[in-house]
Amino acid sequence: DRIRWLEFRRVLFRSRVKPLIDGRQIKFLGEVSNQARSVYLRQAKALLFPIRWREPFGLTMIEAMACGTPVIAFKEGSVPEVVKQGKTGYIVAGIRQMAAAVKKIDKISRERCRAEVEKRFTIQTMAQAYERVYYKVLSKKS
Numbered sequence: 001d002r003i004r005w006l007e008f009r010r011v012l013f014r015s016r017v018k019p020l021i022d023g024r025q026i027k028f029l030g031e032v033s034n035q036a037r038s039v040y041l042r043q044a045k046a047l048l049f050p051i052r053w054r055e056p057f058g059l060t061m062i063e064a065m066a067c068g069t070p071v072i073a074f075k076e077g078s079v080p081e082v083v084k085q086g087k088t089g090y091i092v093a094g095i096r097q098m099a100a101a102v103k104k105i106d107k108i109s110r111e112r113c114r115a116e117v118e119k120r121f122t123i124q125t126m127a128q129a130y131e132r133v134y135y136k137v138l139s140k141k142s
């Protein structure tokens with residue numbers, strides 16, 4: 001249930017993450033405003049996206065790439081549909097591969113990340129893609 005899940009996350013954060021926060025190299029910001037998030041994403045070398053569930057879309061990845069920030073993510077859910085391997089980031093199998101990808105992140109063009117978002121994820125482009133899918137589904141029902 002949701003309450004047990006939230007408590008599990010709090011315990012996990014306190015026991016595994018918080019001890020690593022040194023305030024210099026690793027800072028915990030908590031929830032930030034949309035404006036601040038854009039600033040942080042623009043300044044980041046990469047967005048680490050270490051999810052282990054079937055994320056249905058991954059808006060966070062697209063927000064990062066819109067800021068020119070490449071993504072390093074586990075191969076789960078929508079990641080293979082959003083991230084272009086070696087072009088807008090790296091799709092990895094685990095923590096070791098993620099760490100190795102960080103070392104080569106400068107090979108990813110920040111301009112390419114932004115261009116991919118403009119090409120594939122604008123409101124107009126996505127609306128047209130949804131429309132094509134809807135018409136395809138409707139045509140099969142007749």
